[in-house]
Amino acid sequence: MAGGRYLFVEGFWDRLEDEIYKQNRTKKDVAKQCGFDRKILIRHSGHDNICLPYFARLCSVLNVSADYLLFGKK
Numbered sequence: 001m002a003g004g005r006y007l008f009v010e011g012f013w014d015r016l017e018d019e020i021y022k023q024n025r026t027k028k029d030v031a032k033q034c035g036f037d038r039k040i041l042i043r044h045s046g047h048d049n050i051c052l053p054y055f056a057r058l059c060s061v062l063n064v065s066a067d068y069l070l071f072g073k074k
Contacts (some may be wrong), residue, residue: 009070012050013043016069019062033061 020030020041031038034057040050050058059066067073
């Protein structure tokens with residue numbers, strides 16, 4: 001999208017789902033804590049992007065770095 005408001009990086013969704021699982025949490029729980037609908041955390045065909053403010057909330061709530069979710073770097 002124009003203006004850089006959305007984010008898509010190869011492997012992002014897999015790392016996000018793995019982290020949620022490792023923390024023994026649910027997407028519903030994480031989404032609620034982030035203040036958005038659980039649907040945001042479900043990959044839809046053609047809608048694999050996530051809004052940057054939501055991404056920042058995910059990093060904070062999951063206590064993981066942006067580098068980890070984006071690139072797999074701890």
